[in-house]
Amino acid sequence: MSLSPKLFIFISFLSFTISISIAQTSFKPKALVLPISQDTSSSTTQYITQIKQRTPLVPIKLTLDLGGGHFWVNCEKTNYISSTSKPILCTSSQCSLFGSHGCSAEKICGRSPSNTVTGVSTYGDIHSDIVSIHSTNGNYSTRAVSVPNFLFICGSKVLQNALPKGVTGMAGLGRTKVSFPSQLSSAFSFKNKFAICLSSSSSSFPNSNGVLFFGDGPYKLNNDVSKVLTFTPLITNPISTAPSSFLGEKSSEYFIGVKSIRVSDKNVKLNTTLLSINQKGFGGTxxxxxxxxxxxxxxxxxxxxxxxxxxxxxxxxAPVAPFGTCFASKDISFSPMGPGVPGIDLVLQNEKVKWSIIGANSMVSVENNDVICLGFVDAGSYGAKADQVGFVVGGSQPMTAITIGAHQLENNLLQFDLDNSRLGFSSLFLEHDNCVNFNFTSSA
Incomplete structure (x- = not known):
């Protein structure tokens, strides 16, 4: 039986469409990449990324939460419209990935999403939907790839309080089966690693993006920074440090084993028992x-x-909040490495492995640059400075002895290797490189 011309054209078009679809879905990237921008419009500096989600795809701005266990977005009323969004049932294997969970009258799986900037938590149903992110060969950004059935929690408008304008959720990168790194590595079968590089607030390239890689290196800035990493074990805190959690849950945050602190290569006398995590989850870094x-x-x-x-x-x-120790800028020398101040070293698993905090990361200019402060905050003064410091579990009696903040991370590349439970780190100041140097414009 011969085919009519119209039917032949239709079948040919259908075959072509199917082949394109197969080509798109069969592409398996080795790594993915997202830009990171810095937002200083709210009381606390936040680091923002943007993905595409839903059908049709729309851009979604998210605050990055390094230790957050979940991905949540505001789903209230007209904030979430998608033809591919599906609720996750309590009896499903997807629900079990969240560990402990709630169950609605409609048998929809639920958890408590948290705004970790404010410490506020609510309850929300768990859904899945399509997410689109650009892939990378490590040298530059390449084609966009899609992940169907990407799991997230429906948040509410109250959770958006203190998030920058236009940001509708948070992307958790923490140690759970449903964080961004875990879901992406599972979807594309690449190594469960990610690397983050926050651009400096005092960068010579204002409004330039830092970078977030999912998967293994290379991580090409000016040079391949994956080749110059120092490694230290990641430590699991057996007790959750989240604003909201179920009894028995471990912390999803990233802890490292600081053994001592040095200033100008001299040991600081302190109560070292605070540097270890006790059975109740207190202490550590x-x-x-x-x-x-x-x-x-x-x-x-x-x-x-x-x-x-x-x-x-x-x-x-006189100190300038939230800092307690400040100096006149005229009394401090400056160099390409930042303010000329004593180096601060966090000594890790042995005397040869240390995280060095140089002036560019330890100091913060304030008061129109006339004053410069040590960028560390006393937890004891937390109550009066909470809006500038972000949420701290325990407040003035913190659950965690040392929380290394984002300013101290800027222009450092940090690789979190979840398969081997280790952190790789490198100061780009010392490598004469910069987090803004990744090429987001080229594509294959």
Whole structure:
């Protein structure tokens, strides 16, 4: 039987469409990439990325939460319209990925999403939908790829309080099966690694983007920074440090084993028992992108400040909130590495492995640059400074002894290797490189 011309054309077009679809879905990227912008419009500096989600695809701005366990967006009323969104039933395997969960009268799986900037939590149904992100060969951004059935929690408008204008949710990068890194590595079968590089607030390239990689290197800025990483084990806190959690849940945040602190290569005398995590989950050192500055338990803060002021040898001036230790900028020298101040080292698993915090990361200019402050915050003064510091579990009696804040992370590339439970880190100041140097414009 011969085919009519119209039927032949239709079948040919259908075959072509199917082949294109197969080509698109069969492409397996080795890594993905997202830009990171810095937003200073709210009381606390936040780091924002943008993905595409839903059908039809729409751009979604999200605050990055390094230790957050979940991805949530505001789904109230007209804020969420998509033909591919599906609720997750309590009896499904997808629901079990969230561990402990609630169950609505309609048998829809639910969890409590949290705004980790404010510490506010609500309850929301869990859904899945399509997400689109650009792939990368490590040198530049390449084609966009889609992930169907990407899991997220429906948040509410109240959770958006303190998030920048236009931001409708948070992207959790933490140690759970449903965080961004875990879902993406599972979808494309690449290594469960991600690397984050926050651009500097004092960058010579204002409004330039930092970068977030999912998957293994290369991580090409000026150079392949994946080749110059120092590694330290990631530590699991057996007790959740989230604003809201179920009994028995482990922390989804990233902890490292700081053994001691040095200022100008001299040991700081402090209560080292605070540097270890006890059975109740208190103590230790974690890394955060939602706390803009490093927050220290009071006795640790005072010991570090005392040593720092002594080594710097210049008079202090009236402090500027949220900081407690400030100096006149005219008394401080400056170089391409930032302010000329004593180096602060976090000594890790042995004396040879240390996270060095140079002046560009330790100091913050304020008061029209006339004053410069040590960018660490005393947890004991948290109550009066909460809106500038971000949420701290325990407040003035912090659950975590040291929270390394985002300013101290800027222009450092951090690789979180979840398969091997280790952190790789490198200061780009020391490598004469910059987080803004990734090429987002070229494409294959």
């Amino acid at each position: 974690k890394i955060s992108t939602v706390n803009p500055y490093t927050v220290m338990e009071t006795s640790i803060y005072k010991a570090v400040v005392k040593a720092f002021v002594k080594e710097l040898g210049v008079p202090t001036v």
